[in-house]
Amino acid sequence: MSRTSGAHTPDTHLCVLLQSEVVLSAFQQHKEVKLKSSPADLVTETDQRVEKILISAIRNRYPQHRFIGEESVAAGEHLELTDSPTWIIDPIDGTVNFVHRFPFVAISIAFTVNRQTQFGIVYSCVEDKLFYAQRGGGAFLNGEPLHASGQQDISRCVVVTEIGAERDDVALSTMTSNIRRLLQLPVHGVRALGTAAVDMCQVATGGADAYYHIGMHCWDIAASAIIVQEAGGVVMDTDGSEFDMMSRRVIAASSAAVADRIAQVIQAFPCCRDDEDNCGCGATGVN
Ligand SMILES: O=P([O-])([O-])O[C@@H]1[C@H](O)[C@H](O)[C@@H](O)[C@H](O)[C@H]1O
Ligand SMILES: [Mg+2]
Numbered sequence: 001m002s003r004t005s006g007a008h009t010p011d012t013h014l015c016v017l018l019q020s021e022v023v024l025s026a027f028q029q030h031k032e033v034k035l036k037s038s039p040a041d042l043v044t045e046t047d048q049r050v051e052k053i054l055i056s057a058i059r060n061r062y063p064q065h066r067f068i069g070e071e072s073v074a075a076g077e078h079l080e081l082t083d084s085p086t087w088i089i090d091p092i093d094g095t096v097n098f099v100h101r102f103p104f105v106a107i108s109i110a111f112t113v114n115r116q117t118q119f120g121i122v123y124s125c126v127e128d129k130l131f132y133a134q135r136g137g138g139a140f141l142n143g144e145p146l147h148a149s150g151q152q153d154i155s156r157c158v159v160v161t162e163i164g165a166e167r168d169d170v171a172l173s174t175m176t177s178n179i180r181r182l183l184q185l186p187v188h189g190v191r192a193l194g195t196a197a198v199d200m201c202q203v204a205t206g207g208a209d210a211y212y213h214i215g216m217h218c219w220d221i222a223a224s225a226i227i228v229q230e231a232g233g234v235v236m237d238t239d240g241s242e243f244d245m246m247s248r249r250v251i252a253a254s255s256a257a258v259a260d261r262i263a264q265v266i267q268a269f270p271c272c273r274d275d276e277d278n279c280g281c282g283a284t285g286v287n
């Protein structure tokens, strides 16, 4: 691993586990909350602190590597995924949960080379669950191999999704009508944990059969996408095209049949790509 990608995953695991202590010790405390793109897009001092510590620890070891971090981008840093080795970091995925002490929060880190994810780590801090996958090496939860359910029949699926921070009419009506369309198929159930990264990892465990989301960012799903793929699942765009972590649309599923069916049923609302500052669609861009 270290020779091909220049990054050593056990070090990264350690870094993530150490930062989870910071998240957990702040979890029960009162937090100062600031708003970002909408009244439901929150940030705390802990999000910023964890991201800074992670970036500085990794940069110390790999000074040539690049970073895409949620809170650095929110602070104005340009978001660009290049061929260079790049770490994509969400210091707390599930900040709304974190603020409310709803017990699903994760640290998510993906590492890319030539724009291809080499490994992904999602640590669900309160549950003490470390999801991990390396390209071609399988997916694991706390060291045990993960396998997607392989379910082919949409009417027997549990589908996970998120109502994100968007509060405009078009986004809200599209999100609610998508849920309604799936329930009418019918599916067995629709769920949301409040962290895209952990939601998507449920597909890797087989506990859920599919996940879809419109409007999330690359740092929310970069790590969990490789975890789903390495667990034997399928990841694609909601329009049925190839997965593009910058498109802000994703379907992760137990099989191509289920992913295709969801792509046929749901609709997307406009949102600017993560790597395009102002695409002119009229919707919100990055943060
Ligand atoms: O802001 P954050 O808590 O890192 O990430 C958010 C969470 O993943 C949430 O579940 C999802 O609905 C939002 O779209 C994300 O932005
Ligand atoms: Mg997030």
Ligand SMILES: [Mg+2]
Residues within 6 Å of the ligand: 047, 070, 090, 091, 092, 093, 094, 095
């Ligand atoms: Mg976050």
